[in-house]
Structure formats: structure tokens, C-alpha cells
Amino acid sequence: MTEREELLGRLQVRLRRAEELQDVSPLLEPAALEESGRLASLLDDQDIKARLVLGRLHWHRYLALPEGQDEDDLATAEEMLGFCFLHDAPDEVLPERLLPLLADHAVPTALTMLERALDSADAAAITATTRIWQRIVRHTPTDHPHHVVYLGNLGVALQVKFGRSGASTDLDEAIRIGRRTVEATPTDHPRRAGYLGNLGAALQTRFHRHGIATDLDDAILASRQAVEATPTGHPDRAKHLSNLGAALQTRFARYGTAADLNEAVKAGRQAVEATFTDHPKRATYLSNLGGALTSRYLTGSGSATDLNEASEALQRAVRATPGDHPDHALYQSNLANLLGLRYAESHALTDLEGAVEAGRRAVRATPDDQPDQAVYRRNLGTALYNRFLTSRTVADRKEAVEALVAAAEVESAAPSVRVTALRAAGALVATTPDRKRAAELLERAVRLLPEVAPRGLDRPDQQVLLSELAGLAGDAAALALADPSATEDDRARRALALLESGRALLLAQVMEVRDDLTDLRARHPDLARRFTELRDLLDRPTPSALWSGKADAAPSLIPSQPEQDRRQVAAELRALLTRIRRLEGFASFAAPPAEEGLRKQAWNGPVVTFNVTEYRSDALLLTEEGITAVGLPGLTPDAVIDRVSAFHQALKDSTDSHPDANRGAAQQRVREVLAWLWDTAVGPVLDALGFDGPPADGQAWPRVWWAPGGLLSLLPLHAAGHHTRPDDAGYRTRTALDRVVSSYTPTITALKYARRPRTQPPPAQARALVVAMPSMPGLHHRDRLPEATREATQLMARLPHPVLLAEPDPGTGGFHTSDRMPTRSAVFARLAEVTIAHFACHGSSHPTDPSRSMLLLHDWQDAPLTVASLAPVNLDHARLAYLSACSTTLARNQDLLDESIHLTAAFLLAGFAHVIGTLWEIDDGYAADIADTFYSHLTDSTKEVDTERAAHALHATVRDLRRQLPLAPSVWGAHLHAGT
Structure with a gap:
């Protein structure tokens, strides 16, 4: 011893x-x-x-x-x-009594550790630094004179740790600490500007990681306040200016507001001008300025001077930074991007070579598992891809693919970075004969899509993130169909699974957790109760998702009430789902259906999923026998774009009231597009399904469900055909209306959701809600819908136990005695009590944000009934929603077409098994006639309503009107049925 x-x-x-x-x-x-x-x-x-x-x-x-x-x-x-x-x-x-003193004594060492961590890539040292500052804060009384200072240091340490580990929990904690620090610091305190700057930087980092718009707005607010709190000439003012410029540039990249970009350039220049040449942070300011100038040049509002200044700034940033500095890789990667851009303008090979070499240096300077490594490898892959386009050398393509795949394998990186890298790699491999590997790469990308827009994010943020990856699922499915290593059946099954996984993700997130809870409540009531609580918290739309005409409150970095962190709720719900699925008998609880489950949805008729891509176009046919693919070579993206444009212009021209307007010619153009749609898409599909002519007299009408996806969702598949006069030869042989009863569904999973068993039995007697808006507050008198009064009156006489919510119409004298104003809250209060809801009003499809598409009710200016506002609605008794309004199935944002975000889908999600919607603007007179005829096919003399025949009723109604106006498809083709 x-x-x-x-x-x-x-x-x-x-x-x-x-x-x-x-x-x-x-x-x-x-x-x-x-x-x-x-x-x-x-x-x-x-x-x-x-x-x-x-x-x-x-x-x-x-x-x-x-x-x-x-x-x-x-x-x-x-x-x-x-x-x-x-x-x-x-x-x-x-000793407990000694802990505060030990914490105080540890500060000098902890400060030294923090200074070293700021310039270190040593994960262990960074972790140790964070741990000691957490301990210091934990054991320092809140009334200690330096408690806030210690909080601030902990926030910085957590930010550094996140940069090395990529763990979101570190960044979330840094922001929470940052908010506490700012809140605890008096407005006139000299350290407040620094705390604001740190908070702004952390918020901006989280925006880059998760895409949360409120984080970006708060980052700009914090950075702006930091600048305002720092006097001119103060050594920290340049840092705050540069951070503000970087945040403004980021917001410009999302929203495209020129004022943000110009202010970013101005702030960046001020930061550089206020800094000595040998200042240790000058390289950061130069790099941020270079990024802003590059962005302005790309918008077209800048000039060659901007591009040259950006290049000089980025090169100076690289020269001023030692190779072992943590930011050296970032500056090299930024320079690589700039040189690649300049090559696109100048075609100078020296720029292209410089981009590749700078990208390689960035990768070499970064540890393999660091989150930023994914960005640098992706950027390198892009530079190599550009060089491949010039050189056409196998080596460049091979290295580009390797870099992109390696980027995707950095698990700590942002999912959006990994997905875009995989997509680029798959596209590059697809230029070779190796379609098998290309398909595998894009399949990996699709599997990561739910992580790009997880349920914990606000709806607007999810939409932006998904819009940046539009068409990914379609490309993956197309490459799967082109994989020669698999059988035809396997290719078709794989392609359909990819489309089901990668389309309508936002709908799927909600549908997933609205499973039948009867068994769970009976066997595990506590789990069922918590599951419902978490689900309802996430279903509740956030203020950013609910548009209102009212001004927002003054911005604040400190929430007035404790924040309910949606991402934490979503994480708890995921953990709870995992726990439930481990219970005996609950393995498939709230899970997407497997192939067998999908096939069951074809019991009443096939489901046809279209896929239109640059690689190839197909229809995937789901029947009870299995899944097959039908190639559609004429259905190219360019052809669809041309026909969509021509179709909607013709619709507009068909209602032109100008005396010289040729509305007949416009209807002819509409018919030409419908004939093309038949020849290239619908006709080949119905022939393949064996529906090659009208059903025989007395034979039941077959049914088909269409899942169009993408741009094809802007055209009426149910109205496709060669529409001529009834006395023309072949009148009833080449139209969808004369072969099948058509319905629509966003995905097969959505159809399963519409058919799900209800947790409560239906009421003994059906009840109907009728909402009519013949006049509209805040709109011009010419926008009145006088026929809405007739429509509602007819329905009140026809439907069982109707409740009327109607706007008084000064123009016709209708509904003056009504004391039930059609507001959003009044509608929502009654939806849970009715089986049928009918709306005769204006509809508005939002041009950019489909979640803001709305039915215009009495309070549409302050509390609109939007797609987003319907998100929390979850009905048990609802059967039929009839949206007699314009464009309720139309989504205008082309990058979100795969998401099927429109009012028709929103009512399906709310619990209605059947929804009647419209694809374009409709005439209120014809709309009233169509509605009356539709309900006449559903009700008998005792007012009994068979909502299960909704699709057949609409089909018969449209055919009736077509017989009257065979050459005017714009009148009878807009209405469609969605659901079961």
C-alpha cells in the first residue's frame, strides 16, 4: 500500500x-x-x-x-x-451551505474555459464548459449581483455546444436562458445589449435549424434592440449590426422583401466600416456583408458592383481567418458558393475551380459529425455538379454524389439539409443507367420528409419548408417505377408507398392521431386521456396560422404568458405513441396503413393515383387484386402546365361580360382541354380498369376515386372527355361522366380516414345546418349572391330538421327576420350537432397561403372561417358538407399542390365523410339549381336523407345539367365529390 x-x-x-x-x-x-x-x-x-x-x-x-x-x-x-x-x-x-461559495469561486476558471470553447472544436471541452456554467447558475442565488451575468454566460456556452453537437435541446435551453437574461436586465444596463445580441443569434440559429418564422422575427427584434442600445463608437456595435444584417438577409430569403435586403447590406457595411482591420471579428462581418451583397445581386436589383464587392469581402474573410479557426470552414463554404455563382455569370473556369477547392477546404476543416459538415458537403457537391455539367467527367459526378450522400449521413444536421442533399444526389445518379441507386437515394429523402416539417411546428412554417421540396415524392416514385432490378408489381407497390408517404403530409399528421380510441379508453384510460390532451393541444391553431384583419400587438421578446412549446408537446406525443404501440393489441394504433390496409380501401371501386414528373408519368391503380402502373407518356409536366394555364384562362373568358367577348370560343377551349385530359390521362386509365363504355341499363354505376396530386389537381378529371352535342356519334363513349361515378381523395390514407368507424353512434334523426350569405359585409354590392336566398329557402323545405344561419339581404328582402347571424363561432357551435352542413356563400382561395383560403361569412374580416381554423374541429356525427361556393377545392400555391390544402380537404379532416366542393368560380343561379337537384336525389318524401349516395347524387345532377348545356362545361364541370 x-x-x-x-x-x-x-x-x-x-x-x-x-x-x-x-x-x-x-x-x-x-x-x-x-x-x-x-x-x-x-x-x-x-x-x-x-x-x-x-x-x-x-x-x-x-x-x-x-x-x-x-x-x-x-x-x-x-x-x-x-x-x-x-x-x-x-x-x-x-456541503450544501458551501455550494453558492464554490459556484462563485469557480467563475474565473469557467470564464477561461468559455473563452477557449469559443475558439475550439473539442466536443469534450465544450461539454465540460457548459456543465460547469449550468452548475454555477444552479447554485447562485437569484439575488446575487452577478446571477444575470452567469445566466448570460451559460446561454453562450449552450449555443457553442449546439454548434458542435446539433442537439436541439441545447439550443432550446440557450434561448430560454437568453429570454430570462434579457427579462432580468434593466433597460439601461450596459450589459443588456450583449444579452440581446446573444439571444438574437440563438434565435436565428434555431430558425436555420427548424424554420420557425417567429424565431426569425424575434431574432431581428433582439438584434435591432441590441444595435439601438449600443452607442456609436462602442466596440460591440459592429457585432450587433452584423448580426442584424444576417437576420434581415435570412428573412429576405424567406419572404423576398427588398427592404429587408437593402437594410441588411447597409448594416453589413456599417459593421465592416466600424471595425479595425485586425479586429478578430472582422472576418465574420465581412462574410455576412458578402452574403447580403450576393443575395441582392441575385434579385436583379443589385449590380456587378455588388457581386465584385461580395467576392472581395468573402475572400478577405478567408484570408483573415487561420485554418484552425472554427469559422474558417464557414467562410470557405460561403466563398465557394459565391464563386459558383460568379461562374454562372462569367463562365470563367477559374471561378469554377475556385468554388470546388474552397468547398473541399471547408469540408476538410470540419469534424465529420459536426452539423455544419452537412451544409459544407452539400455545397461542395453542388460545386462539383456544376463542374460536371461542364467537364462531363465521371470523376466529378462520382465525387459530387459522394459529397452529397455524405452530407445526408450527418445525423446531427438539419433534416432539410439532409433531404436536399439526397434529392440532389438522386437526380445526379439518375443521369446514369443506375436507376436502382437513384431510386434508393430519393426514397431515403422521402422517408426523412416528416422530420423536415414535424407536427410541433406552426402550420405556416411547415408549409414553407414543404414547399421547398415540392415534387420530391413524385420524383422518388417515378425512379422507383424505372428501377429495372425489381418486378413490375414490386415497382408499382414501392411507387405508391412513396406517394402515400410523401404527399399530404400535413393532413396525415392530423389523421394519424385521430384514430378510434374506444379500445384504448376501455383498456388504458389514463393513456387515452393523455393522448387526447396532447392531440388537442397540437390541433389548436397558433396565432400565426389564424389570419385576422386586426393589428398585432406590439412585438416583445418576453411572452406575456408562459409559452406552450409545440415542439415539446409533439415530442411527448411521439413518445406516448411509441409506448401505446408496445402494448398488446395496439401495435398498429394511429399508424399509416400497410399495403394490405391500402388494398382494403378499393373494396367499393379502384383508387387511381397520378404521378407527373420530368422522369416519367404514370397512373397507379389500386384494386382489391393489387397495385399496377399505367404509363402515360403524353402527360408531361410541360403539357400539363400549358393545359392548366389555357383551361383557367378559358374559364375566365367564358364569364367575360364585355359585349365583344366570345364566350362560345372560350367554352370550346375548355372542351379542348377536357378532351386532351381524356386522351392522355383518364381514358387510358378507365380502359385499363375495364370501364370501356357506359354501364348497361339497370347495371350499377362503377365508382372510381381520383388522387391527382400536383398540377393535375387543377384540372377536373371527373369531367374529362370529348363533350359534344347529344346527337353526335360517340357522344357517350369517351367521357368520364358516362363511364364511372367519380370521387376524389388526397391520398388513399385520407380515404381510409373518411371511412373510419365513428366513436359515437349517429343521432336518431339527421339534422342539417344551412348557412346563406346573399350579401357580404365589406364587399361591393355587385358581389351579392341573390340566388343564395333561393338556394337556402329550397333547402329549408327539403332537408330534415334544418337550422338556418343567414345574412340579411337588403337587396332582396330575404332573411330579414333571422336572428341567427352566420359567424364562424355560430357555425362551429352547431357543427357538432348536425349531420349535414350546407354553405351558400362566397369562397376565396388564397393565392400564396392555402391555409388562409376561406368561406366568407358575416365576420370574415375579423374571424374568417379558414382552412387553418377548421384544424381543431373533430366531429363524430358529420356526414355531408356541401360547399356551394367558389373554388373550394382549388389551391393556388403550386409548390403546395401535393399537400391538398383547401377547404374541401379541411372539411374531410374535420370529420365529414362526404364533401361537395368546386374547382373554380361558379354562377350562383346555377349553383342553386345544382344544389336543389342534388338533394332531390338524396331525399325521399319523408325527408329521409341517404348521404351515402352523395357521389351518385352529384353524378346524376351534373349529367342532368350537361344534357341541358352540353357545350358549356364551365357551368356543370366545377362541382366534385370528395370522400367515401
Whole structure:
């Protein structure tokens, strides 16, 4: 036994006696002091155990000795235990009374550690720094004069740790700490600007990671306040200006507001001008300025001067930064992007070579598992791809693919970065004969899509993130169909699974957690209750998703109420789902249907999913027998775009009231597009399904469900055909209306949702809600819908137990006695009580944000009934929603067409099994006639309504009107049926 071990053993015996028997006399003996001194002289830098024994021994001596004789023992206890405090000795083994003092004494060392961490890539050192600052904050009283300073340092440490680990929990905690620090700091405190700057930087980082728009707005607010709180000439003003410029540039990239970009350039220049040449942060300011100038050049509002200034700024940033500096890789990657852009303008090979080399240097300077490595590898892959387009060398393509795939394998990176890298790699491999690998790469990208827009994000943020990846699922399915290594059946199954996984993701997120809870409530009531609570929290739309005409409150970095973190709720719900699925009998609870489950949805008729891509176009046919693919070579993206444009222009021209307008010619153009749609898409599909002519007299009409996806969703598949006069030869042979009853569904999973069993039995008697808006507050009198009064009156006489909500119409005298105003809240209050809801009103399809598409009710200016507002609605008794309004199935944002975000889908999601919607603007007179005829096919003389025949009723109604107006498809073709 060594001397150290012998001394440590003796002192442990003394300490144990003192602590267990409450007898300190062994510690006060002269021998104890001599032994402790000898042991202290034998310590090395790693000896925490011995220091802990020595520290506790001297602490007990300090407590026992009279005042005046205890100073040395206190100093030794602080020294020994302070070392233990810094080296992660558990709190419970340290004297509780001493912890605040130990925390205070640890600050100088912690500051040194933090300074080193800022310029280090050592993950262990960064983790240790964060841990010690967390401990310091935990044990420093809130009334301590430096408590806020310590909070601020902890926030910085957490940001640094996130940059190395990519763990979102670190970044979330940094922001929470940052908000606390700002809140606890007086407005005129000299440190407040620094705390605001740190908070702004953390918020901007989280925006880049998750795409949360409120984070970006708060980052700009914090950075702007930091600038305003810093006097001109102050050394930190340049830092705050540069951070503000970077945040403004980021917001420009999302929303395209020129004022943001111009202010970003101005702030960036001011930051550089206010900094000495040898300032350690000057390279950061130069890089941010270069990024802003590059963006302005790309908009076309800048000039060649901007591009040259950007190039010079980025090159100076690289030259000013040592190769081992943590930011060196970032500046190299930014330079690579700039050089690639300049090559596109100049075609100078030196720029292209420079882009590749700078990209390689960025990758080499970054640890493989660091989140930013994914960005640098993706950027390198882009530069190599550009060089491949020029060189056409196999080596460039191979290296580009390797870089992009490696980017996707950085698991700590943002999912959006990984997905875009995989998509680019798949597209590049698709230029080779290796379609198998191309398909595999895009399939991996599709599987990551739910992580790009997880349910914890606000709806607007999800939409922006998904819009940037529009068409990915279609491309993946197309490449799967082109994979020669698989059988035809396997290719078709794989392609349909990809389309089901990658389309209508936002709908799928809600449908997933609205499963039947009957069994769960019976067997595990506590889990069912918590599941419902979490689901309802996420269903509740956030203020950013609910548009209102009212001005927002003044912006604040400190929420007036505790924030309900949607991402935390979503994480808890995911964990709860995992727990439930591990229970016996619940393995498939709230899970998407497998192939067998999908096939079951074809029991009443096939489901046809279209896929139109640059690679190829197909229809995937789901029947009870299986899944097959029908190639559609004439259905190219360019052809669809041309026909969609021509179709909607012709619709507009068909209602032109100008005396010289040729509305007949416009109807002819509409018919030409419908004939093309038949020849290239619908006709080949119906022929393949065996529906090659009208059903025989007395034979039941077959049904088909269409899942168009993408641009094809802007055309009426149900109205496709060669529409001529009834006396023309072949009149009833080449139209969808004369072969099948058509219905629509966003996906097969959505059809399963519409058919799901209800948790409560339907009411004994059906009830109907009729909402009529013949006039509209805030709109011109010419926008009145006088026929809405007739429509509602007819329905009140026809439907069972109707409830009327109607706007008084001064123009016709209708509904003057109504005391039930059609507001959003009044509608929502009654939806849970009815089986049928009918709306005769204006509809508005939002041009950019489909979640803001709305039915215009009395309070449409302040509380509109939008797609987003319907998100929390979850009905048990609802059967039929009839939206007698314009464009309720139309989504105008082409990058979100695969998401099927429109009013028709929103009512399906709310629980209606059948929804009647419209694809374009409709005439209110014909709309009233169509509605009356439709309900005449559903009701008998006793007003009994068979909503299950909704699709057949609409089909018969449209055919009736077509017989009257065979050459005017714009009149009878807009209405469609969606659902079961």
C-alpha cells in the first residue's frame, strides 16, 4: 500500500466517524491535521477522491472550531471542494451551505474555459464548459449581483455546444436562458445589449435549424434592440449590426422583401466600416456583408458592383481567418458558393475551380459529425455538379454524389439539409443507367420528409419548408417505377408507398392521431386521456396560422404568458405513441396503413393515383387484386402546365361580360382541354380498369376515386372527355361522366380516414345546418349572391330538421327576420350537432397561403372561417358538407399542390365523410339549381336523407345539367365529390 493510500484510508475512517456518529473529535486531533497536510502534498491533478475527503474534513473542522481559529480550514475546504465542484463531483457529496461559495469561486476558471470553447472544436471541452456554467447558475442565488451575468454566460456556452453537437435541446435551453437574461436586465444596463445580441443569434440559429418564422422575427427584434442600445463608437456595435444584417438577409430569403435586403447590406457595411482591420471579428462581418451583397445581386436589383464587392469581402474573410479557426470552414463554404455563382455569370473556369477547392477546404476543416459538415458537403457537391455539367467527367459526378450522400449521413444536421442533399444526389445518379441507386437515394429523402416539417411546428412554417421540396415524392416514385432490378408489381407497390408517404403530409399528421380510441379508453384510460390532451393541444391553431384583419400587438421578446412549446408537446406525443404501440393489441394504433390496409380501401371501386414528373408519368391503380402502373407518356409536366394555364384562362373568358367577348370560343377551349385530359390521362386509365363504355341499363354505376396530386389537381378529371352535342356519334363513349361515378381523395390514407368507424353512434334523426350569405359585409354590392336566398329557402323545405344561419339581404328582402347571424363561432357551435352542413356563400382561395383560403361569412374580416381554423374541429356525427361556393377545392400555391390544402380537404379532416366542393368560380343561379337537384336525389318524401349516395347524387345532377348545356362545361364541370 502506498503512503497516499494509507493516509487516505486513515482520513476516511476519521471522516466516517465524524459524519455517521456525529463525533468530530477525531478530526480535531493534531494527527488529523498532520495527515491531511501530508496527503495534500501527494495529490496530482486527477485526484478528486482524495480532495473530496480533505475538503469535507476541513469543512467539518471549520464548523466545529471557534470563530477566529477556523479561517485556514475554511480556505482549505474551499480549495479542495472547489476543485471537486469544477470536476463534476455530485452535489450531494458537497456541503450544501458551501455550494453558492464554490459556484462563485469557480467563475474565473469557467470564464477561461468559455473563452477557449469559443475558439475550439473539442466536443469534450465544450461539454465540460457548459456543465460547469449550468452548475454555477444552479447554485447562485437569484439575488446575487452577478446571477444575470452567469445566466448570460451559460446561454453562450449552450449555443457553442449546439454548434458542435446539433442537439436541439441545447439550443432550446440557450434561448430560454437568453429570454430570462434579457427579462432580468434593466433597460439601461450596459450589459443588456450583449444579452440581446446573444439571444438574437440563438434565435436565428434555431430558425436555420427548424424554420420557425417567429424565431426569425424575434431574432431581428433582439438584434435591432441590441444595435439601438449600443452607442456609436462602442466596440460591440459592429457585432450587433452584423448580426442584424444576417437576420434581415435570412428573412429576405424567406419572404423576398427588398427592404429587408437593402437594410441588411447597409448594416453589413456599417459593421465592416466600424471595425479595425485586425479586429478578430472582422472576418465574420465581412462574410455576412458578402452574403447580403450576393443575395441582392441575385434579385436583379443589385449590380456587378455588388457581386465584385461580395467576392472581395468573402475572400478577405478567408484570408483573415487561420485554418484552425472554427469559422474558417464557414467562410470557405460561403466563398465557394459565391464563386459558383460568379461562374454562372462569367463562365470563367477559374471561378469554377475556385468554388470546388474552397468547398473541399471547408469540408476538410470540419469534424465529420459536426452539423455544419452537412451544409459544407452539400455545397461542395453542388460545386462539383456544376463542374460536371461542364467537364462531363465521371470523376466529378462520382465525387459530387459522394459529397452529397455524405452530407445526408450527418445525423446531427438539419433534416432539410439532409433531404436536399439526397434529392440532389438522386437526380445526379439518375443521369446514369443506375436507376436502382437513384431510386434508393430519393426514397431515403422521402422517408426523412416528416422530420423536415414535424407536427410541433406552426402550420405556416411547415408549409414553407414543404414547399421547398415540392415534387420530391413524385420524383422518388417515378425512379422507383424505372428501377429495372425489381418486378413490375414490386415497382408499382414501392411507387405508391412513396406517394402515400410523401404527399399530404400535413393532413396525415392530423389523421394519424385521430384514430378510434374506444379500445384504448376501455383498456388504458389514463393513456387515452393523455393522448387526447396532447392531440388537442397540437390541433389548436397558433396565432400565426389564424389570419385576422386586426393589428398585432406590439412585438416583445418576453411572452406575456408562459409559452406552450409545440415542439415539446409533439415530442411527448411521439413518445406516448411509441409506448401505446408496445402494448398488446395496439401495435398498429394511429399508424399509416400497410399495403394490405391500402388494398382494403378499393373494396367499393379502384383508387387511381397520378404521378407527373420530368422522369416519367404514370397512373397507379389500386384494386382489391393489387397495385399496377399505367404509363402515360403524353402527360408531361410541360403539357400539363400549358393545359392548366389555357383551361383557367378559358374559364375566365367564358364569364367575360364585355359585349365583344366570345364566350362560345372560350367554352370550346375548355372542351379542348377536357378532351386532351381524356386522351392522355383518364381514358387510358378507365380502359385499363375495364370501364370501356357506359354501364348497361339497370347495371350499377362503377365508382372510381381520383388522387391527382400536383398540377393535375387543377384540372377536373371527373369531367374529362370529348363533350359534344347529344346527337353526335360517340357522344357517350369517351367521357368520364358516362363511364364511372367519380370521387376524389388526397391520398388513399385520407380515404381510409373518411371511412373510419365513428366513436359515437349517429343521432336518431339527421339534422342539417344551412348557412346563406346573399350579401357580404365589406364587399361591393355587385358581389351579392341573390340566388343564395333561393338556394337556402329550397333547402329549408327539403332537408330534415334544418337550422338556418343567414345574412340579411337588403337587396332582396330575404332573411330579414333571422336572428341567427352566420359567424364562424355560430357555425362551429352547431357543427357538432348536425349531420349535414350546407354553405351558400362566397369562397376565396388564397393565392400564396392555402391555409388562409376561406368561406366568407358575416365576420370574415375579423374571424374568417379558414382552412387553418377548421384544424381543431373533430366531429363524430358529420356526414355531408356541401360547399356551394367558389373554388373550394382549388389551391393556388403550386409548390403546395401535393399537400391538398383547401377547404374541401379541411372539411374531410374535420370529420365529414362526404364533401361537395368546386374547382373554380361558379354562377350562383346555377349553383342553386345544382344544389336543389342534388338533394332531390338524396331525399325521399319523408325527408329521409341517404348521404351515402352523395357521389351518385352529384353524378346524376351534373349529367342532368350537361344534357341541358352540353357545350358549356364551365357551368356543370366545377362541382366534385370528395370522400367515401
